[in-house]
Amino acid sequence: MEGYIHSIESFGTLDGPGIRLVVFFQGCPMRCVYCHNPDTWNIKASGKIDSDEILKIYEKNKSFYKDGGITATGGEPLLQIDFLTELFEKAKQKSIHTCLDTSGAVFNESKTSIEKFDRLVSSTDLVILDIKHIDPDKHIKITGHKSENIIKFARYLDDKNKDIWIRHVVVPGLTDNEDEIEKLGCFVAALKNAVFVELLPYHSMGVKKYEALGLDYPLKGTEDMDKEKLEPLYAALKRGIKKGKNNTN
Numbered sequence: 169m170e171g172y173i174h175s176i177e178s179f180g181t182l183d184g185p186g187i188r189l190v191v192f193f194q195g196c197p198m199r200c201v202y203c204h205n206p207d208t209w210n211i212k213a214s215g216k217i218d219s220d221e222i223l224k225i226y227e228k229n230k231s232f233y234k235d236g237g238i239t240a241t242g243g244e245p246l247l248q249i250d251f252l253t254e255l256f257e258k259a260k261q262k263s264i265h266t267c268l269d270t271s272g273a274v275f276n277e278s279k280t281s282i283e284k285f286d287r288l289v290s291s292t293d294l295v296i297l298d299i300k301h302i303d304p305d306k307h308i309k310i311t312g313h314k315s316e317n318i319i320k321f322a323r324y325l326d327d328k329n330k331d332i333w334i335r336h337v338v339v340p341g342l343t344d345n346e347d348e349i350e351k352l353g354c355f356v357a358a359l360k361n362a363v364f365v366e367l368l369p370y371h372s373m374g375v376k377k378y379e380a381l382g383l384d385y386p387l388k389g390t391e392d393m394d395k396e397k398l399e400p401l402y403a404a405l406k407r408g409i410k411k412g413k414n415n416t417n
């Protein structure tokens with residue numbers, strides 16, 4: 169089967185454990201104000217690649233990936249769930265570690281969808297789930313989408329005993345409120361399979377892509393965030409996790 173793929177990075181070290189083949193899927197239903205990949209939004213804006221071709225690329229460099237594997241990111245890989253499932257099932261046949269980096273925005277609980285998600289999840293080793301904002305109204309403001317189904321997706325993965333790595337991009341003035349990060353911590357604490365939580369400092373590297381696409385950059389004037397400024401936010405996250413654990417015990 170062929171899928172719309174934006175690009176492939178051969179030696180990724182940021183999206184999952186070890187060195188990984190990172191496959192950027194084309195297409196995304198969200199419009200996050202801080203998105204640095206607006207060129208992935210339109211699903212038809214790239215060529216198609218067969219899943220076997222992707223695995224051939226993996227095979228070429230496979231000695232590098234022994235502690236890593238394949239990561240599907242984007243864009244939103246779940247928009248092409250059938251292709252993604254085929255890719256991951258073929259990867260598992262070769263004992264390759266599979267990681268899905270997703271916003272969870274397309275999750276829904278219809279019978280047909282759940283069957284597809286069940287099948288995908290059984291060939292997925294790790295899910296990196298981006299929580300854009302823990303407050304439902306602010307989530308809509310930042311992404312243009314409700315967060316309800318994303319929260320449900322996190323719980324669905326947890327019920328499936330899937331390892332979950334939570335990510336949250338910290339944008340000064342938008343997603344850096346300590347109380348809200350603490351709430352995020354409480355939410356994470358209730359997930360028994362959350363193996364890692366990561367706060368990512370905002371950067372404006374996508375600006376040039378907006379210019380090239382003739383789009384206005386929504387965060388014009390927002391400065392990149394220093395990593396050091398994450399310290400109090402990690403402390404807030406830890407407080408939230410502690411509180412959440414106390415509440416569940």
Ligand code: SF4
Pocket residue numbers: 196197198199200202203204205206208242243244271
């Ligand atoms: S979910 Fe990811 S790719 Fe989609 S708009 Fe948000 S940051 Fe961009």
